[in-house]
Amino acid sequence: MAEKASDRTMTDAADRYATSSDGLRLHYRDVGRGEAGALPVVCLPGLTRTAVDFEVLAAHLSGGGAGGPRRRVLSLDYRGRGGSDHDPDASHYSVPVEAGDVLAVLADAGIDAAVFVGTSRGGLITMVLSTVRPEVIRGAVLNDIGPVLEPAGLDRIRGYVGRLPAPKDWDDAVRTVKGYAGSQFPGLDEDDWLYFARSTYAERDGVFRGRYDPALVESLRALDPAKPMPTLWPQFEGLSGVPVLVVRGETTDLLSTETVAEMARRHPDCALLTVPGQGHAPLLHDPATLARIAAFATRCDAAPAVGPR
Numbered sequence: 202m203a204e205k206a207s208d209r210t211m212t213d214a215a216d217r218y219a220t221s222s223d224g225l226r227l228h229y230r231d232v233g234r235g236e237a238g239a240l241p242v243v244c245l246p247g248l249t250r251t252a253v254d255f256e257v258l259a260a261h262l263s264g265g266g267a268g269g270p271r272r273r274v275l276s277l278d279y280r281g282r283g284g285s286d287h288d289p290d291a292s293h294y295s296v297p298v299e300a301g302d303v304l305a306v307l308a309d310a311g312i313d314a315a316v317f318v319g320t321s322r323g324g325l326i327t328m329v330l331s332t333v334r335p336e337v338i339r340g341a342v343l344n345d346i347g348p349v350l351e352p353a354g355l356d357r358i359r360g361y362v363g364r365l366p367a368p369k370d371w372d373d374a375v376r377t378v379k380g381y382a383g384s385q386f387p388g389l390d391e392d393d394w395l396y397f398a399r400s401t402y403a404e405r406d407g408v409f410r411g412r413y414d415p416a417l418v419e420s421l422r423a424l425d426p427a428k429p430m431p432t433l434w435p436q437f438e439g440l441s442g443v444p445v446l447v448v449r450g451e452t453t454d455l456l457s458t459e460t461v462a463e464m465a466r467r468h469p470d471c472a473l474l475t476v477p478g479q480g481h482a483p484l485l486h487d488p489a490t491l492a493r494i495a496a497f498a499t500r501c502d503a504a505p506a507v508g509p510r
Contacts, residue, residue: 213263219309221280221302223293228252228277228284229306233263235273240339240502243315244276245303245323247482249362249413251283252276253400254320257486258494267495270502275315277306281414291416296322300329307337314506316498320344321455321482331439336509340501341440342494344448345482347460348433354455354481355430357381363418368409374398385452388478397484438467442507445471446497448490452480472497 214232221227230252235241242262244255255276265271278285279299288294303326307313314337319327324346331338361381368374375391375398382397389397402409445468449456465471474493476483483490 214259216284217309218284219302219306221305225280225286225288225302227280227286227302227306229310230255230259230276231310232259232274232276233272235263236265236270238502239270239272240498241273241275241312241315242498243303243307243312243317244274245317245319245326246277246279246282247321247323248358249282249411249417250320251278251400251412253283253412255318255485258318258491261491262495262498267492269495269499272498273312275306275310275312277303281417283412287414287416291414291419294414294417294420296325296329300326300333303330304334304337313337314339316340316342316501318342318344318485318494319346320485321346325433325436328433328436328439331443332436334509335439335442335507338440338443339504339506340444340446340497342446342448342497344485345450345453345456345480347447347456347464348437349457349460349463350430351455351457351460352429354453357454359421362421363415365411368398368402370409371395371398371404374402374409382480385450385454385480386478386484387452389484393484393486396486434467437464441468442505443470444497444501444504446474446494447471448474448476448483448485448494450480450483451475451477453482455481 213234217229217231219227246254259274259276262272262274280302281287281294317327317338324343327341365377368377375394378398378401403412447461449461476490
């Protein structure tokens with residue numbers, strides 16, 4: 202059974218807003234004050250996901266879970282997702298632009314260095330940031346993402362983003378998310394699926410909507426399925442000076458075991474955690490994963506800082 206956010210007190214939690222370089226309002230969730238010497242944690246969600254995905258992890262880390270120090274945790278909504286403004290130009294829904302948005306949030310929050318937790322697209326953004334602002338990253342958790350993206354996973358994601366009908370109620374929402382994600386998450390129970398549905402859809406006055414701008418699908422249409430995606434090995438190697446933890450879902454179709462092995466070969470301090478019964482991307486709710494991330498963050502507290510290049 203996954204740990205629930207309500208199992209811990211979300212102390213000093215606030216919804217805050219930064220402004221992007223082009224004037225959009227960017228929402229982020231700011232949880233906890235953090236103890237002296239404990240690095241803050243910055244959580245970056247997947248392509249269509251939001252800060253809601255990190256409620257459980259934020260509660261765990263801000264509350265001193267697994268015997269670690271209490272930490273400040275920021276969870277972001279990229280432009281066009283969650284509580285952030287939609288962009289009138291869909292071409293701006295891109296990793297480089299969103300990396301700039303992350304820097305705007307860090308400046309607004311007064312954070313100059315942190316441990317990053319990047320799920321899927323959030324991991325890509327983390328790798329890109331390591332090449333332009335390496336000093337802000339003191340450690341990186343890459344959640345089911347690496348420098349090589351498997352075509353099967355990309356095809357599956359293309360198949361549902363922006364194409365799902367609006368659910369009629371929460372039971373229908375659960376059926377919908379099971380329909381496109383069931384093969385990836387054979388280990389979830391019904392409570393987990395309801396949590397998944399509630400983090401995927403927002404309901405207001407009986408009307409259900411996804412938590413992202415439908416125009417986000419344009420960024421996927423630009424990809425040619427007949428051509429392999431460019432690899433990001435140079436960006437991954439930008440993390441070579443900090444500890445890395447790769448979290449891989451046992452049943453993922455986006456991150457291969459071969460890619461993970463190559464990541465470990467190239468990086469001097471790269472550990473692996475496989476989450477059983479979950480695919481792309483692990484929910485970061487289960488006690489073992491929460492404890493491992495908390496321990497990793499504690500280890501990063503003592504790691505040397507990386508200077509600007």
